[in-house]
Amino acid sequence: MSIEQKTEARLRGEALVDKVRQLIHEGNVRRLIIKNDKGHTVMEIPVTAGVVAAIAAPVVTAIGAIAALAVDWSIEVERQGEQP
Template sequence: MNPESTDTTPVSDTVTPNSTTDTDADRTVTVEEVKISGDALVSQIKALIQRGNIRRIIIKNEEGHTLIEIPLTVGVIGGTIGAALFPVVAAVGVIGAMVAHLTVVIERQASD
């Protein structure tokens, strides 16, 4: 396999659920980490945003350094997703084009 070739499939389907307590609202937050390739980043982020139950998305490089942190609020739902998050999705696309392997950290509000 050529190390310079890009792969459009996720690097792995590793999901690491963790439970932490948010000190601001005193609510439980579920955290998942998914390792993906840079090519699949934009489609993965769009799918997560459309689900609507995401609190925050953090994209990290292979070394674990945070590249971008995207806070999502309940107010960003429905048709406003495209207009409100277009610059964010564009930035995510640039990051995906520049970095081969990424970790996406997904924070969800735990169901009551």
């Protein structure tokens, strides 16, 4: 049986882009939710193993563009993991 785990990190600028790039390449990430400094969702990225290569470049490019627009961003990461 699998369980869903959520974590959140606050990042700025290029650190946001690097973190998203890293998370997309992980195998157990289901969805990334990027929120602005006011807590409003700006982008939701469903990540599935079959389309990682197809979505990685345009997603990272879009995130790079929005990263310059605000000081703080938060990333909420939903992971699919095995129940212990």
